[in-house]
Amino acid sequence: MAKVVIGLSGGVDSSVAAHLLKEQGHEVIGLFMKNWHDDTVTISDECPWLEDSNDAMLVADKLGIPFQTVDLSEQYKERIVNYMFDEYARGRTPNPDVLCNREIKFDVFMDIALDLGADFVATGHYCQKKTTTENGQTIHHLIAGADPGKDQSYFLCQVSQEQLAKTLFPIGHLQKSEVREVAASQDLITAGKKDSQGLCFIGKVRLPDFLQQQLQPKTGNIIEIPAHLSVSRMSELSTEDEVFSLSRKRTYLESEGTLKGQHQGAHYFTRGQRRGLNVGGTPEPLFIIETDVESNTIFVGQGKDHAGLYRRGLFIKPDEVHWIRTDLKLEVGETMPVMGRIRYRQQLEPATLYQRADGLYMVFDDPQSAISPGQFAAWYKDEECLGSGVIA
Structure with missing residues (x-):
């Protein structure tokens, strides 16, 4: 023993x-x-x-x-x-x-x-x-x-x-x-x-x-983005490279939306968050669809089905890719069908890994809510976790 x-x-x-x-x-x-x-x-x-x-x-x-x-x-x-x-x-x-x-x-x-x-x-x-x-x-x-x-x-x-x-x-x-x-x-x-x-x-x-022990409060604006703008922004980002297009982050300007209130620091909030905004008066609850710490702006949208919350793809930088099963590691140009998740307790969802020279792309069959930079995307085959990486 x-x-x-x-x-x-x-x-x-x-x-x-x-x-x-x-x-x-x-x-x-x-x-x-x-x-x-x-x-x-x-x-x-x-x-x-x-x-x-x-x-x-x-x-x-x-x-x-x-x-x-x-x-x-x-x-x-x-x-x-x-x-x-x-x-x-x-x-x-x-x-x-x-x-x-x-x-x-x-x-x-x-x-x-x-x-x-x-x-x-x-x-x-x-x-x-x-x-x-x-x-x-x-x-x-x-x-x-x-x-x-x-x-x-x-x-x-x-x-x-x-x-x-x-x-x-x-x-x-x-x-x-x-x-x-x-x-x-x-x-x-x-x-x-x-x-x-x-x-x-x-x-x-x-x-x-x-x-707040180290990140000081800093007043900024909460801007509501209409759903149709998120849809059109996605098409604006499209290129012939579908994998790249599906993994790109949407960006917004304050002038494109409506001022709904103020917050105490964009760095305190994350995509998909609903609580803590202290903004009411909308037909549906407001969800954070994007944050910009450079301009200290939070962009929100109405309802959990707002187009700005959803994306099919994500990108992981080469030095952030981790394979538990090193024997299955992809080489540049290779792909792999997997089951993936981007947060704990999320149901595994069908996806495909694309290994390219600039890093690893993970594209889900269906759009995923609140893909957030800094979180871990993990990929599985059946019940086995094969690897993971930090979302860029």
Whole structure:
């Protein structure tokens, strides 16, 4: 049996994962990652990491496994928080959960675990791993979790073959309800604990409040764009290169729309957002269809079906393309039919990858709502996540 270090988060998923590993006969060590302790940005009196670390310690004690806390707050601030500030300042929308897995759990944390002599690192993610040998090469497959409502493979879309080789997902084959049943049967304190909400490891925060620590409020205009203009703008962008045309971002001018109100900073908002505009009086709700941090302008449209929200294509720069299945990596000029998603919990949608000299294009069969720069597009074959990239 192996020596396994598990990230005990203080939640039910990692608690049950640790129990299952112990039951299988592995030597298990529980580590709690303390990644944030600036309570000035939380919106409640809760101290999430303190409560979570205490629950993790009680679970470890109940299971009879060694437990310790590791402080990764410096690396978290440097790699996640600073990156988030920088991305929002540029008018992009980062995904801290994907970044946290890539930069912290499967990098810094994994290094600590391996230094402790671990054969594997385990997490409570709802995803699965399969290992095969093809043409004499060992290949690790990242497979979706068995519970479709909890599948977290999207959050791990930036892991590598080397990281997967050293990772175990003990609960990936279970339904969430089964995980809670196991926790209750073992009398684990986390059995009925609610799933965590908010930013990865930071807790419940109002994003604008969090961002205002470094991104200062700056008054700008909210401009409503009529749907017909978005349609005509799309045709204006069209070229003989359909893949390129479908992936281009629409741009608008303030003079093309109607002033609806003001906001406190375009960098606090993202495409598809409805809440937080504080503008009423329209027949249908206003949705953000585009932001411009240079002019500090937010462009909005009425209704969730507004043409400005939808686009079929997206582009990923060469240095932002990541293949989990490196053996399937496309060469320039090659294409691949895939199933794709641009956000967590989104249903997989049919798409085609086009690898070109300037980068990777992903074109969906049907228009997608709120394709946002900074987010991750992930592509799949059946239940397997093959790779991902940051939307440019």
